[in-house]
Amino acid sequence: MAGLSLAYHPWLEKEVERGEWNPHAGLRPSYTDGIVPRVSSNARDAARITDGDPGTFWQSGAHLPEGFVARKDLNLFLRSPRCWSAPKGEDTAFADGNFHSFVTVPADSIAQLSIRFQKPQFFSLLGLKAHCSVPLLVEGEFENGDRQLLLTFTPSDNFQLKKTEVKAVFQALHLRSAQPFDLYEVAALDEEPTEWAVFDFGGAKKLGWVRARVWAGEETAYRTEVYASADSLRWDFLGELNPESTETQDLRMSPPIEARYLKIVHYLLQKDWNKVFLWEVDAYDEHGPYGPRPAPRPSSTTLAEFLGVNGYWGWGYKRYSDELPAGHGPALFARLFRHARNYHDLSWDLRRPEDSISFEAMA
Known part of the structure; x- marks a missing residue:
């Protein structure tokens, strides 16, 4: 038939x-219609997420090999309020997200610089750019005072950002060398990198249905989460979407919630030149894009x-x-x-x- x-x-x-x-x-119109979302990187293409065309997309920047250094949401040393301190009077240009500024660390018997944290700090990845004439050692200090060698920066590494995975908690970092050295940048990730988009509805809305195409690309993201907020400061977790699916996905909330902001977050695999996509994001009340169902009646x-x-x-x-x-x-x-x-x-x-x-x- x-x-x-x-x-x-x-x-x-x-x-x-x-x-x-x-x-x-x-x-029905989406709450995101006409909104240009705030994004973690590559703001130039952000409007493509809400242009009504599921075939266009926003592509993020690459957090590695160097992109994370200048990002305040990723680089531990740029985060506000500051969670670390250098010796009193020490110029902190070595942790400003700028690869061109530097601090010269002089040597008496040895050149050394210590960075201490307000509380023990987890490190996922550590990066260092410097110029030295003899090897420069970077050590992490545990809470009990023991130290672990994390990175050895040699003259052959000069003027490059050298990185190492850490996955440990330290209360201080110590840099030392037998000769003076120029320290251009110290940067670190304390969690897995993310790329995100935030949508401001312009006022509180009744949010019950999120429809999004979030395919992140092949082997780029391992999780995609959706959050809502009334003030963009405190975020409530709504659910997960599949970053490996090329289809448009629906996330429904029952009961609906009051929210002004919506946030989509991709959690990325930590590898060089890794970028992700967002294609289209719509938001509605509990009735979604089609509106309330008509009352049943005999055919x-x-x-x-x-x-x-x-x-x-x-x-x-x-x-x-x-x-x-x-x-x-x-x-x-x-x-x-x-x-x-x-x-x-x-x-x-x-x-x-x-x-x-x-x-x-x-x-």
């Missing part, structure tokens, strides 16, 4: 040319009017049904569908829906 299908026709193309075709006809359409079968062709016989032997083709189900309608797909042999079927003109 088959039902009536819709097909492309030439007059649809004319409607598109006249500007009369609306692909969003019947859909005015009979079963005979609703059901249908294509009885004009003799499927499998390579000829028209009126040329088939008695009892074959449509006759096989004639008794069952004698009270239903027969139909023929308009796109097969008609140019316009008001035309009559002509067996003589059939190919």
Whole structure:
């Protein structure tokens, strides 16, 4: 049994040319319509997330090999309020996110610099750019005072950002060398890197449905989370989306919540030149893009009017049904569908829906 299908026709193309075709006809406006979200990187393309086209996308910048250094949301040393301190009077240009500024650390018997943290600090990755004439050692100090060598920066590494994975908690970092050295930058990640987009609805809204296409790319993100907030300071977790799915996904909240801000966060794999995408994000109340369901009522359409079968062709016989032997083709189900309608797909042999079927003109 088959039902009536819709097909492309030439007059649809004319409607598109006249500007009369609306692909969003019947859909309710999204809270994100007209909003340019605030994004973690590459703000130039942020408007593509809310342009109504699921085929366009925002692509993030790359946090590695060096992008994280200048980002206040990723680099531990740029975070506010500051969680670390250098020796009193020491110039802190070595931790300003700028690869060109530097501090010269002099040597008496040894050149050394210590950075202490207000409380024990977890390190995921540590990066250092310097210029030295002899090896420069970087050690992490544990809470019990023991030290661990984290990185050895040699003259062959000069003027490059050298990184190492750490995955440990320290209360201080110590840099030392037998000769003076120039320290350009110390940077660190204390958690897995993220890329995100924040949407401001302009006021509190009843949020019950988030529809988004969040495919992040192949082997780029391992988790994607959705948050909402009334003030953009305290965020409530709403749920997860699949960053490996290319399809549009729905996240529904029951009961709906009051929120002004929506945030989508990709959690990235820690590798060089890793970038992620966001394609389209919409938000609605609990009724979603289609609005409240209409109240149920008895149908005015009979079963005979609703059901249908294509009885004009003799499927499998390579000829028209009126040329088939008695009892074959449509006759096989004639008794069952004698009270239903027969139909023929308009796109097969008609140019316009008001035309009559002509067996003589059939190919």
